Amino acid sequence: MDYDSDEGRMAAAEQLAAHHPRAAAEALRAIACDDGVGDEVRLSAAEQLPGLDPQAAAQACLAIASDKGVGDEVRLSAAELLPAVDPQAAAEAFRGITGDRLRHGPPPPPSPPRPPRPPW
Secondary structure, three states: OOOOOHHHHHHHHHHHHHHOHHHHHHHHHHHHHOOOOOHHHHHHHHHHOOOOOHHHHHHHHHHHHHOOOOOHHHHHHHHHHHHHHOHHHHHHHHHHHHHHHHHHOOOOOOOOOOOOOOOO
């Protein structure tokens, strides 16, 4: 197994869960908080944390939801996990995501094509 890949780290953490839940929670939290790991893998790690360690789940979900480098869908999914483990952090995460959208807003519509120049 390749423990240096995102998937290898996830597989190792998942195997730990059956015998060493505390170690698995720490491994999953580390994956979820690692901005070098792919967005979907981070979210998958965070989704497994509430049953193992609610505090680690809150930290992981807040890290993902607050990371502006993560796609909006994944940030929202992470924020949606927070109310069950930390309602106050959930409010903070949703405010942050909303604030990002308000500051940056949607992209402007494309400019209309220029009319052709007169042939003079």
